[in-house]
Structures are given as structure tokens and as C-alpha cells.
Amino acid sequence: MPARAERDRTVRVGSHELRVRVQEPLARYTTFRIGGPADYLVRASDRPTLELALEWAEQERLPVTVIGGGSNLLVRDGGIRGLVIVFRAAGEALDGAIQLAADDGATMLTLPATAPLSWVGHRTSELGLAGLEWAAGLPGVVGGAVVNNAGAHGGAIGDVLADVELYDLVDRRVLHWTRDALAPRYRMTELKAQPRPRRYVVLGARVRLVPGDPARLLRTAEENARWRRQHQPTGPCAGSVFTNPPGTYAGYLIEQAGLKGFQIGRIRVSERHANFFLNLGSATAAEALALLEAVQRAVAEQFGIVLQPEIEIVGEP
Known part of the structure; x- marks a missing residue:
């Protein structure tokens, strides 16, 4: 395998530079720690970098695959052709990106797709906003949670979702889908039902949360995270392998x-x-x-x- 420096390239896209990794093992970017190489890989923590990577892929006529936190994902040993964009960021860096707005006694919260799901569960609890405390301890990011309608402990992101902001990779424009258009159901949405490489990338989501006692919500979030540590493996895995059949587990x-x-x-x-x-x-x-x-x-x-x-x-x- 080539040395790290030999597998990194800096490419020009218009007046900008973009760091591209060549033949990058995708095992490094999945919670399963399994996966062959991407032909090219870009790490993007914000929308401008995402758009720059998409522009370069179009320039080079490369198919694009976007992944988030890398949970719930098994990459085959042959890897992924074209460009893989890893779209995620550290939670603490996103604190200022969360937007709050009042809505008839509730709070509309705008979350970036790159936000780690576990961090969101803890942070919303700290803010005294109920509805996402089930997410504490879960791997992955908001974008992947929206696509998969992730959930745990009797809750799911589809329960509180108002709408999502999407980027259309074909027409290169921003779209907004309502919850009804997304059609969330058990571990499935209209986005997940699309064949890969998918046309749409989640940029953000608005959720409707209700006021709650921060101390109580934080206790619940911490209990959820502790339950996961006690009852589920903590080593390299992809999360639940199978969906639960009706009436059983x-x-x-x-x-x-x-x-x-x-x-x-x-x-x-x-x-x-x-x-x-x-x-x-x-x-x-x-x-x-x-x-x-x-x-x-x-x-x-x-x-x-x-x-x-x-x-x-x-x-x-």
C-alpha cells in the first residue's frame, strides 16, 4: 500500500484547493472497521467543502457516494468506485450551528446533518428540550439517522421530524422535503429506498421538540447511554444487523x-x-x-x- 503522503493529493477546483485521498481504506470510516478502498475520498465537515468535492467529481466525471458516521454500513472488500465523501463533524464544533425557533409552545430545532447523534441526544437534553434523549449513546450522525429513521428506547427521529434540507447531486440545487415526503417508517424512509449512489444528500433537519426539565432529561439520556454500554457490544460493529420482525425481536x-x-x-x-x-x-x-x-x-x-x-x-x- 502506498505511503500516506503518496496517497494524498491537493487538487484545484476553480480558485480553491481540495484535499483528496487516493485508494483510501474505507474500514477507517465505518464503525464495523470493514471495507475496501475508495478510489478517491474527501472529508467534508461543512457544506462549502461538500459542494467543492461535488464540483470536482463532476469535473472528473466520477460517481459520488456520501457517507456520514459510518454506522449501519457494510462496505464490501472491493471498496467503492469514484469519489466517497465522508460528511460529518465533531459535535462541539457545531454548537453554534444549532438554530432554535419558537413554534406554538414547542421549539423548532435545526440540526446540521454532520452532527453526531449521541451528542445531539445529550445537548438537547441539556437545553431542556424533550424528544431526542433516546439518541444518547447511539453511533452515527443526524444525516444518516434521517435516512434510516434511526431510533431506540421507543423513540425515532421520524417522531419529531418536521422537514429536511437536501442537496440534489444531479441538478446541483437545494431542496426541502416535508416529513410526509420523507415517509418515515420502521428503519426506512423514501431516501433509504433509493438505489445507491443516491441522488440526494441530507444537509440538515428541523425537529419539533417540547420543553422539559433538563435534569430529568439528562438523567434519561445518561441512562439510555449506560444501557447501551451494558447490553450491547462496544467493539467494532455496525449496530443492529437485522430489523425486528413484526411481533418479535x-x-x-x-x-x-x-x-x-x-x-x-x-x-x-x-x-x-x-x-x-x-x-x-x-x-x-x-x-x-x-x-x-x-x-x-x-x-x-x-x-x-x-x-x-x-x-x-x-x-x-
């Missing part, structure tokens, strides 16, 4: 099938929570897919239920 079915601890190569069904696969180090996407299919078969044979992946699988084999 994927983790329960996998556990009842006797698959806790079942392992293929360097990836294992977690002993702590059976709906999580744990990368033991150097695991490949091929091993993860083999384990996913083996679990699907075993559960289908024993219970007649075909588990559906919640994680997104992208890239080349």
Missing part, C-alpha cells in the same frame, strides 16, 4: 437458534446481544456476509422467519 430469534458466539473467520455473533456482529480484528466483508446469510438460514429453518438486514451493504465484491 431479531436478537431473540438468533439467540433461540443457538447462534450467540457463532463465528465465521474473524467475525462473530455477539454473546452480549445476538443482533450484533462483532469484528474481532481484520474481518472481511465476505466473512460478514457469510455470517449474515448463515444466521438468516438458521432462523428461517427453525422459525420460518426470514430476517431482513437493517445494515446497508455497499461497494464492490
Whole structure:
């Protein structure tokens, strides 16, 4: 593999410069720590850098894939062709980017897509705004949460969502979708239903939160984060592998099938929570897919239920 300096390029886009990484391993950008290389990769923490990267991709005739926090994502071992844009930022740097507005006794909160979801759960609780405390401890960023209608502890971002700001990669313009247009349902939206590479990138979201006691909300947020640490694995994983079938839980079915601890190569069904696969180090996407299919078969044979992946699988084999 080329040295770091040899794999970095500075390219000119009009009067601006853009740092581009060449043949960059995507395992560095996913919580699973799995994934082959991107032909080119740009890290963008704000909209101007995102637009600059998109302009360069258009100039070079490259397909574009945008990822956020890298959770809920399995990148195949062949990596991703074209340009990958990693669109995320540190929460503390975004404090000034959160916008508040009154709305008939509630508060409309505008969140950047790059904001870490766990930070948002804690920060809104500190501000005495109820509705996102379930997010404390969750990986990923707001943009990915909107696309996937992420949720936990009985809540989901679709429950409080008012509208979203999108960037159209084809027409190069900003759009606004209402909650109805997004159509959030269990771990799915109209954005997620689009084939990759997707046409739209989430720039931000407006949520409607109600006033609450900051001390109580912070206690709830911290309890949620602590519950995750106690009941879910903390090593490299992608979050819940399968969606829950109606009336039951994927983790329960996998556990009842006797698959806790079942392992293929360097990836294992977690002993702590059976709906999580744990990368033991150097695991490949091929091993993860083999384990996913083996679990699907075993559960289908024993219970007649075909588990559906919640994680997104992208890239080349």
C-alpha cells in the first residue's frame, strides 16, 4: 500500500484547493472497521467543502457516494468506485450551528446533518428540550439517522421530524422535503429506498421538540447511554444487523437458534446481544456476509422467519 503522503493529493477546483485521498481504506470510516478502498475520498465537515468535492467529481466525471458516521454500513472488500465523501463533524464544533425557533409552545430545532447523534441526544437534553434523549449513546450522525429513521428506547427521529434540507447531486440545487415526503417508517424512509449512489444528500433537519426539565432529561439520556454500554457490544460493529420482525425481536430469534458466539473467520455473533456482529480484528466483508446469510438460514429453518438486514451493504465484491 502506498505511503500516506503518496496517497494524498491537493487538487484545484476553480480558485480553491481540495484535499483528496487516493485508494483510501474505507474500514477507517465505518464503525464495523470493514471495507475496501475508495478510489478517491474527501472529508467534508461543512457544506462549502461538500459542494467543492461535488464540483470536482463532476469535473472528473466520477460517481459520488456520501457517507456520514459510518454506522449501519457494510462496505464490501472491493471498496467503492469514484469519489466517497465522508460528511460529518465533531459535535462541539457545531454548537453554534444549532438554530432554535419558537413554534406554538414547542421549539423548532435545526440540526446540521454532520452532527453526531449521541451528542445531539445529550445537548438537547441539556437545553431542556424533550424528544431526542433516546439518541444518547447511539453511533452515527443526524444525516444518516434521517435516512434510516434511526431510533431506540421507543423513540425515532421520524417522531419529531418536521422537514429536511437536501442537496440534489444531479441538478446541483437545494431542496426541502416535508416529513410526509420523507415517509418515515420502521428503519426506512423514501431516501433509504433509493438505489445507491443516491441522488440526494441530507444537509440538515428541523425537529419539533417540547420543553422539559433538563435534569430529568439528562438523567434519561445518561441512562439510555449506560444501557447501551451494558447490553450491547462496544467493539467494532455496525449496530443492529437485522430489523425486528413484526411481533418479535431479531436478537431473540438468533439467540433461540443457538447462534450467540457463532463465528465465521474473524467475525462473530455477539454473546452480549445476538443482533450484533462483532469484528474481532481484520474481518472481511465476505466473512460478514457469510455470517449474515448463515444466521438468516438458521432462523428461517427453525422459525420460518426470514430476517431482513437493517445494515446497508455497499461497494464492490
